Amino acid sequence: MPVELLGKSADELREFALSLGEPAYRGPQIYRALYAERRFDIGAMTNLPVALRARLAKETRITLPRIMRRFPSMDGSIRYLFSIGGPSGNPVGSRGEKSAQIEAVFMPKEGRQTICISTQAGCAVDCHFCLTAQLGLIRNLTAGEIVGQVLVALQENREQLAPQTNIVLMGQGEPLLNYDATMAAVRILLDPKGVALAPRHVTLSTSGIVPGIERLGQEKIRPSLAISLNASSDEQRDALMPINRKYPLAVLLEACRRYPLRPREYFTMEYVLLGGVNDSPEDACRVVRLLAHLRTKVNLIPWNPGNLPYRAPTGDSIEEFKSILLEKGVPAFVRYSRGQDVFAACGQLALIETASPLSTLQ
Ligand code: SF4
Numbered sequence: 001m002p003v004e005l006l007g008k009s010a011d012e013l014r015e016f017a018l019s020l021g022e023p024a025y026r027g028p029q030i031y032r033a034l035y036a037e038r039r040f041d042i043g044a045m046t047n048l049p050v051a052l053r054a055r056l057a058k059e060t061r062i063t064l065p066r067i068m069r070r071f072p073s074m075d076g077s078i079r080y081l082f083s084i085g086g087p088s089g090n091p092v093g094s095r096g097e098k099s100a101q102i103e104a105v106f107m108p109k110e111g112r113q114t115i116c117i118s119t120q121a122g123c124a125v126d127c128h129f130c131l132t133a134q135l136g137l138i139r140n141l142t143a144g145e146i147v148g149q150v151l152v153a154l155q156e157n158r159e160q161l162a163p164q165t166n167i168v169l170m171g172q173g174e175p176l177l178n179y180d181a182t183m184a185a186v187r188i189l190l191d192p193k194g195v196a197l198a199p200r201h202v203t204l205s206t207s208g209i210v211p212g213i214e215r216l217g218q219e220k221i222r223p224s225l226a227i228s229l230n231a232s233s234d235e236q237r238d239a240l241m242p243i244n245r246k247y248p249l250a251v252l253l254e255a256c257r258r259y260p261l262r263p264r265e266y267f268t269m270e271y272v273l274l275g276g277v278n279d280s281p282e283d284a285c286r287v288v289r290l291l292a293h294l295r296t297k298v299n300l301i302p303w304n305p306g307n308l309p310y311r312a313p314t315g316d317s318i319e320e321f322k323s324i325l326l327e328k329g330v331p332a333f334v335r336y337s338r339g340q341d342v343f344a345a346c347g348q349l350a351l352i353e354t355a356s357p358l359s360t361l362q
């Protein structure tokens with residue numbers, strides 16, 4: 001079975017080079033070709049000797065997520081539906097290996113692009129406003145599958161890349177429930193010799209998995225942290241996000257207070273505004289109280305009406321909510337989801353694909 005190179009760290013590639021009887025420095029050379037230069041064909045790794053390339057071509061492979069469909073939006077973003085095979089590369093169906101579909105979105109804006117990627121196929125967390133939840137957890141992604149989504153999106157859009165790349169781990173899945181693979185991918189993304197992104201430009205979004213937040217706080221190299229808050233009381237959050245019964249607001253926010261934020265680092269609180277559910281002025285006041293003494297900003301995300309039984313907030317309620325936060329000194333921004341014309345909500349494409357062949361969408 002060929003050895004998968006994608007997702008391996010520089011140290012792992014160094015050990016691999018030694019196992020082939022090659023000098024250790026060949027490992028970092030492969031690492032650089034893969035992640036910094038985005039060479040996905042061993043033959044194109046011209047920093048390696050010809051004989052080694054020939055051997056690697058036989059004994060290794062580089063498996064990128066396969067693009068099943070691209071959905072370009074009117075607003076310039078492109079939504080990708082990827083197919084991934086079995087995690088160990090064994091044929092799908094053998095030893096319980098499952099293929100899956102995952103989603104990523106490339107969103108260009110002046111001076112930068114943001115790429116939203118998945119960390120699991122499906123998700124077990126069961127947030128009631130999320131379509132991915134309806135898929136259940138299909139499987140964890142490997143580090144190679146996580147970093148591969150970024151590499152494919154960058155490579156696909158190489159002609160129009162802006163100088164800055166932001167990554168948000170907000171696609172399918174709860175990143176902190178696939179901790180090791182997610183962090184292995186993040187280390188490659190943040191490594192100056194790898195994809196070379198700045199830590200403040202890579203954001204991991206969690207539904208509030210407290211042990212994962214505590215573990216992340218101990219990491220030397222880590223992304224920015226966003227918490228999917230979405231409610232102003234336990235009662236409300238229990239109803240929207242059952243994970244709140246395991247990690248209620250007091251426990252979650254205490255973990256945030258203990259989190260060793262670095263200078264200029266802050267939390268982002270994501271708050272999906274659901275019309276008539278969590279968007280009242282009283283909710284806004286409670287959010288202010290919850291976030292007192294936390295270095296945080298709040299992203300207010302008006303709900304997109306879709307297949308779920310929620311309605312969009314009115315323009316007035318969005319403005320009032322935001323004003324209350326700002327008046328009380330809580331930085332707040334309204335963020336509209338992009339790509340709404342191309343099934344923007346996370347999980348939407350995979351759900352549609354599960355239900356009917358994609359060709360019916362053409
Ligand atoms: S919002 Fe995120 S954590 Fe919640 S079910 Fe959807 S993918 Fe999972």
